[in-house]
Amino acid sequence: MLAMNFRGPFRVRADRNRPMPEIKHPQDAIVRVTRSCICGSDLHLYHGLVPDTRVGMTFGHEFTGVVEELGPGVQNLKVGDHVMVPFNIACGVCPFCQQQLFGNCHESNPQATAVAGIFGYSHTAGGYDGGQAEYVRVPYANVGPTIIPDGMDLDDAVLLTDVVPTGYQAAEMGGIQKGDTVVVFGAGPVGIMAAKCAWLFGAGRVIVIDHIEYRLEFVKQYAQCEAYNFKELGDVVEFLKRTTGWYGADVCIDAVGCxxxxxxxxxxxxxxxxxxxxxxxALHWAINSVKKGGIVSIVGVYGPLDTLVPIGNVVNKGITIRANQASVKRLLPILIDHVMSGRLNPKAIISHRLPLEEVAEGYHIFSAKRDNCIKPVLIPPRANA
Amino acid sequence: MENKNKPEPDKTIEADNDRKIANSSKDHIPGWGIDANPENDPTYPMKHWNGADHQRFNYEKPVQQPIDVEILHSTERPGVSRVFGTSTPPSGLSGMIRRFAFKYSESTYLHWVPLVLADRINVVEGYIDDLAHGIIPNPFAERGWPAEWKYNRKSLVTKVAVGVAITAAVVVFLNQKNKKTKKLFS
Structure with missing residues (x-):
């Protein structure tokens, strides 16, 4: 089958000779991919920043697809169902899944205890091949895959597998109170969604900080917020203090990462x-820009090594830090409602639709931010089979 | 390889004892639990606390996926998870380094730094593997440079020109040095 094949930092190719996935566990499903995104966090893999990213792996953790085959233990799906597949692989029965922390499942990743299994996201996240392929193995198919509701656009559905829930949870973890000033660092797809979702929680003012001009223009329109280029601000923290009456933002969101x-x-x-x-x-700026007693919400992805942050200021300012991988399954019901009712329009952030065969160009365009790229989506040749 | 510096685990804090200690009588501690407040839960609404944490891993686990490829597992868990990915098992020199890394916990640089090193070595192994399978790697296509040609041609041409100029200068320099060395010994 055709699938993306990682060959090393900044090198991927579309490979027609990848083996077909097989049922390995009674709760597995094989899904024929109909849409697959390149995520901003895929770029961390592409840039060689995530340890244990092995040559020959297929990336891709945001995808939709049609169920082609089911293991004998799957009761909640049938062959032919068109599903959106959350990026977290979750068993549904461990203490973390039982408490709706589906992004922290303990039974899907042998290689690391700090993170659950994630499709196509290195062996640090379980060693699963991902959805930038014609077919993909989906473990615990009773738990994660969710049937796409009638009338939902496929391009909206695929964005509900990661970027929308991650942006939404970024705002949710901010504990936003009505009237709060929320600063979002990063105008990538997740930052854009976080800014948009901050209004759903009652934010009084939303400010986005980035340095890519076309993205700032986009987020200003899409999320009806203020947007500033940090290269023009001088000292970002000082600017944010000044613009909040020298108080600091109520909530800061790191939607950038490593x-x-x-x-x-x-x-x-x-x-x-x-x-x-x-x-x-971005995290450094978030900690220093938030008010005393404020909340910093982190959804940006960092590697497992130590990271340089002003932890002394976290203590001295009494900051609450809330962070996690998005719990997609927990959030899907409310987000499906927001999309179907028109409150959220995720597909508007898709800037590029490319055939899977052009996956190398897709990664380069997204990584190098060419052609005003915001969100690329890959379409496999069998998407409409 | 056995880590000889590894201390013997303290039997008093083995997993089985954790809940026994936690659930034992606290009558001897004055005021135990007097200020407990279930609403003081900064994890809500992300986490729906239901007490499962205190049951630890005593739940009915899914069946085990057959372990038919080499799976390295974290030292911070007793075995592999019930499902796992089977992509790209460890192999070659990079695989040896990865096996070494997995002798150390996720909390140590001895785990992560060797993994980063293994990733870089794995890239070279990837070239060799391609050639062994009759595939000539095409770094220009793999780096997505056709898109660069389409959207950022001027910069690409400049980069290539600079690269060619530097390479030519190095070749000329080495050539001249070679000639001088030959003259000295002729």
Missing amino acids: DAAGDAFQSLVGRKLPLTGGAAT
């Missing part, structure tokens, strides 16, 4: 060498 620009030292030790878990520039 690939952040904006600080030469962080970039050197976190991205170029890399000696830390990533360039924590």
Whole structure:
């Protein structure tokens, strides 16, 4: 079958000779992929920043597909169902899944206890091949895959598997109270969604910080928020203090993670060498920009190594930090309602639709931010079979 | 390889004892639980606390996926999870380094730094594997440079020109040095 094949940092190819996935467990399903996104966090893999990313792996954790085959233990799906597949692989029965922490499942990743299994996201996240392929193996198919509701656009559905829940949970973890000033660091797809969702929680003012001009323009329109280019601000923290009456933001959201620009030292030790878990520039700014007693919400992805953050300021300011991988299954019911009622329009962030055969170009366009790219979606040749 | 510096685990804190200790009488502690407040839960609504945490891993587990490929597992868990990915099992030199890394916990640099090293070595192994299977790697296509040609041609041409100029300068320099060395020994 055709699938993306990782060959090393900044090198991927569409490979027609990948083996077909097989049922390995009674609760497995084989899904024929109909849409698959390239996620901003895939770029961390593509840039070589996630340890134990092996050559030959297929990435892709945001996808929809049609159920082609089921293991004998799957009761909740039938062959032919068109499903959206949450990026977290969750057993549904461990204490974490029982408490709706589906992004923290204990029975899907042997390689690391700190993170649940994630499709196509290195062996640090379980060693699963992902959805940038014609077919994919979906474990625990009774739990994660959710039938796409009648009338939902496929392009909306695929974005409900990661980017929308992650943006929504970023805002949710902010504990936003009506009238709060919320600062979102990062105008990538997750940051855009976080800004949009902040209004659903009653934010009084939403500010987005980034340095890519076309993305700032987009988020300003899409999320009806303020957007500023940090390269034009001088000291970002000082600007945010000034614009909040020297008080600090009520809530700061890090929607960037380990690939952040904006600080030469962080970039050197976190991205170029890399000696830390990533360039924590956005998180550093978030901690220093939030008010005393404020909340910092982190959905940006960092590597497992130590990361440079001003932890002393967290203590001295009494900041609450809330962070997690999005619990997609928990959030799907409310997000499906928001999409079907028109309150959220995820597909508007899709800027590129590419055939799976052009996966290398897709990664390059997204990584290098060419052609005003915001969100690329890959369409496999058998999507309409 | 056995880590000789590894201390013997303290039997008093083995997993089985954790709940026994937690559930034992606290009558000897004055005021035990007097300020407990179930509403003081900063994890809500992300986590729906139901007490399952205190049952630890005593739940009915899914059946085990057959372990038919080599799976390295974290030292912070007793065995592999009930399902796992079977993509790209460890192999070659990078695989040896990965096996070494998995002798150490996720909390140590001895786990993560060797994994990063193994990833880089794995790239070279990938080239060799391609050639062994009759595949000539095409770094230009794999790096998505056709898109760069389409959307950022001027910069691409400049980069290629600079690369060619530097390579040519290095070749000329080495060539001249070679000639001088030959003259000295002729």
